[in-house]
Amino acid sequence: MLLQMALFYCFLWICVAKMSTRNCPGMDSVIKPLDTIPEDKKVRVQRTQSTFDPFEKPANQVKRVHSENNACINFKTSSTGKESPKVRRHSSPSSPTSPKFGKADSYEKLEKLGEGSYATVYKGKSKVNGKLVALKVIRLQEEEGTPFTAIREASLLKGLKHANIVLLHDIIHTKETLTLVFEYVHTDLCQYMDKHPGGLHPDNVKLFLFQLLRGLSYIHQRYILHRDLKPQNLLISDTGELKLADFGLARAKSVPSHTYSNEVVTLWYRPPDVLLGSTEYSTCLDMWGVGCIFVEMIQGVAAFPGMKDIQDQLERIFLVLGTPNEDTWPGVHSLPHFKPERFTLYSSKNLRQAWNKLSYVNHAEDLASKLLQCSPKNRLSAQAALSHEYFSDLPPRLWELTDMSSIFTVPNVRLQPEAGESMRAFGKNNSYGKSLSNSKH
Numbered sequence: 001m002l003l004q005m006a007l008f009y010c011f012l013w014i015c016v017a018k019m020s021t022r023n024c025p026g027m028d029s030v031i032k033p034l035d036t037i038p039e040d041k042k043v044r045v046q047r048t049q050s051t052f053d054p055f056e057k058p059a060n061q062v063k064r065v066h067s068e069n070n071a072c073i074n075f076k077t078s079s080t081g082k083e084s085p086k087v088r089r090h091s092s093p094s095s096p097t098s099p100k101f102g103k104a105d106s107y108e109k110l111e112k113l114g115e116g117s118y119a120t121v122y123k124g125k126s127k128v129n130g131k132l133v134a135l136k137v138i139r140l141q142e143e144e145g146t147p148f149t150a151i152r153e154a155s156l157l158k159g160l161k162h163a164n165i166v167l168l169h170d171i172i173h174t175k176e177t178l179t180l181v182f183e184y185v186h187t188d189l190c191q192y193m194d195k196h197p198g199g200l201h202p203d204n205v206k207l208f209l210f211q212l213l214r215g216l217s218y219i220h221q222r223y224i225l226h227r228d229l230k231p232q233n234l235l236i237s238d239t240g241e242l243k244l245a246d247f248g249l250a251r252a253k254s255v256p257s258h259t260y261s262n263e264v265v266t267l268w269y270r271p272p273d274v275l276l277g278s279t280e281y282s283t284c285l286d287m288w289g290v291g292c293i294f295v296e297m298i299q300g301v302a303a304f305p306g307m308k309d310i311q312d313q314l315e316r317i318f319l320v321l322g323t324p325n326e327d328t329w330p331g332v333h334s335l336p337h338f339k340p341e342r343f344t345l346y347s348s349k350n351l352r353q354a355w356n357k358l359s360y361v362n363h364a365e366d367l368a369s370k371l372l373q374c375s376p377k378n379r380l381s382a383q384a385a386l387s388h389e390y391f392s393d394l395p396p397r398l399w400e401l402t403d404m405s406s407i408f409t410v411p412n413v414r415l416q417p418e419a420g421e422s423m424r425a426f427g428k429n430n431s432y433g434k435s436l437s438n439s440k441h
Helices: 002-021 148-158 189-195 202-220 284-299 310-321 356-360 364-371 382-386 396-400 432-438
Strands: 062-066 071-075 107-115 119-126 132-139 168-173 177-183 234-236 242-244
Touching: 107 132, 148 168, 148 177, 189 234, 189 284, 202 234, 202 242, 202 284, 202 382, 284 356, 284 364, 284 382, 356 364, 364 382
Parallel strands: none
Antiparallel strands: 062 071, 107 119, 119 132, 132 177, 168 177, 234 242
């Protein structure tokens, strides 16, 4: 009996010794965090950042594993299930089958909102947190790769966190598509004004304009130009929050100035300096659009609705603001498309002569006139406009809010019912699709 027990323990000791020197089938190898891997092994493991990589790696080489706060790359295991002895897997805290950020199957498409030249937008739902989202699915061409507008929009929005700028939740990159996942916002300013023709409630105009200037001031301080301000690109939530959207034409403005394309901004909201061929501009480009949108919200019609071409658009502007010359606009004669003989000579008018409702609201005409200046150097900046007397009756706390705080967190700040119906009676059609269909880029 003693001899049998001795032989048993000897056999057991031999098995343990063998298991300590090699992996025994059926046993998981020890998985260490990446930070404990020796330096000579770390070079074989790649980490990915939250920004997308436009250069997709072959599917037979890597497998992407995403979670909300981390993304890492695992090498694909062999068919035998054995792991490469040179690389250890980085374990994910979540279940392999649970929805994760960065994965297409983590979002459910609910309905198609619109389709543009290079992207389709869907209303969707996140399986990660259950929230509604807008899925901007950008089709990738094998020959052309990822559209530069999509790369620019994604890279800029990843760094912008503000209550009045649409939030980019996620980026999903596959071989066929690049999907930008945005917060879902119910409608846009264009649809809102269409729903309430004849001009908006003066108090609502003030709150919308304040939020627009607040968002622009934020990006302008970071040397970013939007370059495509129009009502379709200003989203309106069901609580009245205004959010800047569609940064496909946005551009980081470097110092000193460089030249940029003059084929930007929808015609009605394009400033005269750009219409005349100027390619050297700064934040004043966006401020002209602010002035046009301000007038449109108050008056109920577009400020300068050109119907034919650039010549017609300029004529409509000069009819109100006066045909420029070297005295009123130094340097205008040097612009590529300015030919004095092509334009009718108009004298400038008070803005209330063109848009009578500006006279109904204290200081509205003065603010509009300081935004709608033909000479770009004379236009008010977003930061200066926020301090204009037009906003003097708003609660002082609005100027103390943090970037991510909504103006509607301040007591007594709320939208007023528009004539005919309340704010909540509409907004089922999201604006992303309309913005895409009207976009010229």
